[in-house]
Amino acid sequence: MDLTTGKTLWTMTYSNPPTYPELSQDEECDVAVLGAGEAGAICSWYLSKAGFHCMVVDKRQVGRGSTQANTGLVQFMNDMPLHKLIEIHGREKAVRFYRLCQQAVSDLSDLVLQIPYPTEYAAKDSLYFASSSKYVKCLEEEYRCLIAEKFPVEFLSRVEIETRFPFSKPAALWTGGDAQINPYRLTHSIFQHLESRGTRIFENTEIVNLKIERGSPVLYSSQGHRIRCKYVIFASGYETEERWQTSGTKLQTTYTIATEPVTDFSGWLNRCLIWETKRPYLYLRTTADNRILVGGLDENTIRNPERDKVLLEKVTQLKSNLGQLFPEYTQIGVACQWSGVFATSKDGMPFIGRHPQLQNCFYALGYGGNGTVYYTMAGKILTQLLMDGSHPDEDLFDARRFQLLYQLAEKIGLH
Numbered sequence: 304m305d306l307t308t309g310k311t312l313w314t315m316t317y318s319n320p321p322t323y324p325e326l327s328q329d330e331e332c333d334v335a336v337l338g339a340g341e342a343g344a345i346c347s348w349y350l351s352k353a354g355f356h357c358m359v360v361d362k363r364q365v366g367r368g369s370t371q372a373n374t375g376l377v378q379f380m381n382d383m384p385l386h387k388l389i390e391i392h393g394r395e396k397a398v399r400f401y402r403l404c405q406q407a408v409s410d411l412s413d414l415v416l417q418i419p420y421p422t423e424y425a426a427k428d429s430l431y432f433a434s435s436s437k438y439v440k441c442l443e444e445e446y447r448c449l450i451a452e453k454f455p456v457e458f459l460s461r462v463e464i465e466t467r468f469p470f471s472k473p474a475a476l477w478t479g480g481d482a483q484i485n486p487y488r489l490t491h492s493i494f495q496h497l498e499s500r501g502t503r504i505f506e507n508t509e510i511v512n513l514k515i516e517r518g519s520p521v522l523y524s525s526q527g528h529r530i531r532c533k534y535v536i537f538a539s540g541y542e543t544e545e546r547w548q549t550s551g552t553k554l555q556t557t558y559t560i561a562t563e564p565v566t567d568f569s570g571w572l573n574r575c576l577i578w579e580t581k582r583p584y585l586y587l588r589t590t591a592d593n594r595i596l597v598g599g600l601d602e603n604t605i606r607n608p609e610r611d612k613v614l615l616e617k618v619t620q621l622k623s624n625l626g627q628l629f630p631e632y633t634q635i636g637v638a639c640q641w642s643g644v645f646a647t648s649k650d651g652m653p654f655i656g657r658h659p660q661l662q663n664c665f666y667a668l669g670y671g672g673n674g675t676v677y678y679t680m681a682g683k684i685l686t687q688l689l690m691d692g693s694h695p696d697e698d699l700f701d702a703r704r705f706q707l708l709y710q711l712a713e714k715i716g717l718h
């Protein structure tokens with residue numbers, strides 16, 4: 304699958320990252336992590352800290368899957384707002400999920416402090432604005448749900464928005480406790496640190512088969528080498544769909560531009576993260592090197608010629624969206640642009656936990672706009688699952704939840 308097209312900012316500004324060897328002989332370890340993107344990095348971090356000997360294997364180079372396209376917004380609020388999740392899952396499950404997201408943002412801030420390499424992590428607030436007046440009711444409903452559960456949120460009226468920003472919107476939520484990061488640097492920095500502590504990382508090594516032999520998973524590479532392990536973590540991103548299908552997911556393409564560096568951010572309150580109520584939503588952030596990232600305009604296709612054809616059109620639209628919000632940046636140049644495949648689950652939640660068929664194999668699939676938050680959650684949940692055999696939140700993210708038999712069993716209380 305062509306996960307990205309165009310040139311991403313993170314690879315453009317970090318052009319000489321560490322490299323790792325191919326798998327060139329049979330190996331054994333406690334946990335084989337399939338995928339050296341952000342999911343593989345964060346899960347390996349938690350597993351290694353708990354004492355598991357991990358090996359990480361990727362058919363590309365570290366971070367060169369979807370991670371290089373990730374724009375690095377780290378927010379507790381989700382693509383699916385809390386009031387919608389409550390409608391789908393009930394209050395208890397929905398609020399538990401939002402709390403886990405909030406905790407994960409905080410856990411990520413602890414994680415980056417322990418890595419002696421750059422991650423461009425910065426704590427941030429977010430502005431979530433009503434795209435037009437027809438969304439104000441939903442925003443009010445979302446505010447009521449969030450404030451009732453004591454999430455850090457403030458409701459802003461049109462006048463309050465106008466006093467803080469150069470644009471006008473009918474209403475907005477101002478949320479605290481979010482963050483931004485450079486996901487490509489984060490991934491490289493985690494692996495660099497883990498490698499110095501004994502984790503083995505193999506690049507350019509495609510896994511073409513997985514068998515359970517005498518109760519243990521064995522991964523087979525296209526070069527004929529094996530990794531025998533006690534557990535496998537599928538951190539293989541959206542391509543997991545192709546070989547080891549999950550159900551209840553939708554693949555789309557999303558588009559991003561990065562501007563040339565900007566000298567003046569005085570009209571952009573706290574250089575906060577900005578997004579909106581409409582779906583697909585537009586989002587904006589600034590970067591450590593003073594650029595602006597603008598993303599969105601998702602399309603329901605992942606086919607490459609179509610994606611390439613519209614990329615330049617999308618650049619013009621994203622630039623115009625930026626100019627409508629911040630007229631002072633209308634003339635700013637675009638340094639690079641890219642598109643990326645993007646998966647969402649039907650119910651807005653990731654897949655974390657046991658593989659439906661394969662014994663001792665687990666998913667770390669953060670489908671949705673909050674991948675970074677989901678992988679931080681996955682790292683902790685999977686580590687506890689491997690250590691203790693259970694985790695109190697595993698039911699929320701069970702990959703079998705869209706299967707009919709599973710739903711029936713749940714109805715009659717079999718699990």
Ligand SMILES: Cc1cc2nc3c(=O)[nH]c(=O)nc-3n(C[C@H](O)[C@H](O)[C@H](O)COP(=O)(O)OP(=O)(O)OC[C@H]3O[C@@H](n4cnc5c(N)ncnc54)[C@H](O)[C@@H]3O)c2cc1C
Pocket residue numbers: 306337338339340341342343360361362363364366367368369370371372373374375376377486508509510511538539540541542543546557558559598642643644645668669671672673674675676
């Ligand atoms: C444009 C864009 C913007 C995004 N912005 C955000 C954002 O702001 N915030 C956020 O939280 N999320 C965002 N995401 C969502 C998403 O969570 C990230 O892209 C995330 O970084 C993906 O990480 P990953 O490790 O799951 O996948 P990947 O980075 O794709 O890693 C999986 C790896 O598995 C490897 N692999 C797959 N199959 C095999 C195999 N058979 N053998 C060996 N290796 C294999 C691949 O080569 C790949 O490197 C965005 C996504 C896109 C596309």
